[in-house]
Amino acid sequence: METTPPGLPGLPENEFASKTTYLDTASHGLLPARTVEVLHRVIRETAEGRGSMPDWLAAVERARARYARIVRVSPDRVALGTAVAPQVSLVAGALPSGAEVLGADGDFSSLLNPFAMRADLKLRTVPLEELAGAVRPGTALVAVSAVQSADGRIADLDAIAGAARDHGARTLVDTTQAVGWLPLDAGAFDHTVCGGYKWLLNPRGVSFLTVPEDGGGLVPLQAGWIAGERPWESCYGTVDELARSARRFDTAPAFLPCLGAERSLSLLEEVGPEAIGVHNRALAERFRVGAAEAGHRPVPGDSAIVAVPGLGEAAERLTEAGVRASVRAGNLRVAFHLYNTAADVDRLLAVLPRP
Template sequence: MDIAGLWDPEPGWLNTASYGLPPKPAWEALQAALSDWRVGATSWEPWDESTGRARESFARIVGADSEHVFVGSTVSAALAPVAAAVPDGAKVLTDNVEFTSNVFPWQVHADRGVQVLAVPSDKLVESITPGIDVVAVSAVQSSTGDVLDLPAVVAASKQIDALLVIDATQAVGWHPITVDGVDALIAHSYKWLMSPRGATLGYLSPRLQERCRPSAAGWYAANDVHGSYYGPVMELAHDARRFDQSPAWFSFVGAAPALELVEQLGVETINRHNLALANEFRDGLGLPPSNSAIVSTNLPGAQEAFAAAGIRAAVRDGKLRASFHIYTTRADVHQALSALKPLI
């Protein structure tokens, strides 16, 4: 597929791990909806159709049945009913650099004895031992770019019958991943899925759906959405929709075409593009090749050098973090390396 014209980034954007750039179809869909909103040209139902499209697209991308996919606003809010469902005294294993959206929802249950145990990334699999009730970890780490050995984590979790909860925010959209062997897989779409912030999608396994109470249930979680605006009669959806949070319309208006474009391009194709550029950047820094689109390195003065050259990246945990996506070019890589050359 020819991607020319789908994005128009200013040169030097190496920060998709903070937020992704919208493709033209997503941007135009959002502008059209905002224009209609401004003058009251339509009701809200056409905007909400995008929520269903995004749900279906996300399900296909992660290999799930759409009936097991729910929508929300943030990862931490999506995980709240899951964390509430674990028993008193449960032990939750996580990475010691895990983004806090997959840590705090568990820690707030400390008053009922829920313990969060954090270990280094390279010790995670060996730490999945009897006594661990939940493994909560990112598919790709935000700060380091480390890619989880998901098959090994799935196998170890299955062996002790621990719930496996994956934050896939830094993975879905460039890293091939499926829900096989996973109990919950949650992703916010505003990074690698290049959507407006506010559109989170998640998978819940049937066994986890049975354990969880849909504590944020509202009209949108009802079996008959349009028949549940008023009154005390509650009949929730019988699938994962009962965990839906009422969607931020415009976020999903932008998300649906962005996710569908990821499908059209193919995650494998995006993965090859991203890794080629990331590894060219790594090679220029004298680093070995990696399987991540995120490059994290401790290079004193890099932040200032990037800023002087007009390159937008990030600093996380004291290290420079550069991230490479489908709209990144070799010219971006060369510009970044030129900026850093005096420091190498």
């Protein structure tokens, strides 16, 4: 079996404090020490009456800028929210009655369900591998996850975006299971949406929506004072002038998660998504090879997420052995991120049930 480095070069020591063999980033990422520190500090300041909203809002803007650099767009194209589904609902709400939305069978509910909730839209799904070929005249939007949550399959985003352009359709890509290890250019799509609590290592309560420079036809129905061009002058009555940037689509930030997000994103910027992706994929491949040698049949691919059909019932046994994984769609699902090492893979393989 090929060997991999014991850890990711450039990762600061003592940044993570997991007490388990943690292989469940696809459910929730570990919080870095720097993130934990700022959360403790701000909670203490708030309890003592020393919190500063202007300082917190400045940190929110730094988080926006960090995320924008990671996905290679201008910060003016990034809107902040608290979860994926509410941001997807902005895209769903902007579609005309009767519009066709094309998605992948079994994709994540937070991406598909906002469209299903509009009875006047036509939601059509096909197998992921057939998505690009299923775009047709009259398709208004193609919505797909860059990486499938259930089994780690990676969508052919170039082909999908090309087919959408050829038919005049817009694109919405859910990057929740991708950004942080799979380098991509959000500017290649009309919209992307990302929950930050997985591969971006954010506390839960932060999400990011990217929009075209013209706003992509979205209506800022959730806009409050924070979405004003001058927020502190927009606190009372209606907002006279919405932000000229994607901030017009912001919801009021959950300060603790956003302050933690700014710190977590700083770590990802330091180490680099490209290096993280190489590291994660090498560990995932080490596991695929080892699992196959043990008689299992993991879902093939080059993803940091690996699903093994027929092993869902093994998750409880793994937990008892100190290995954290998850079960999705009946599969055992493991996920490898920057804090994992080859020793983690070998520990998993050692406790994996034999067929």
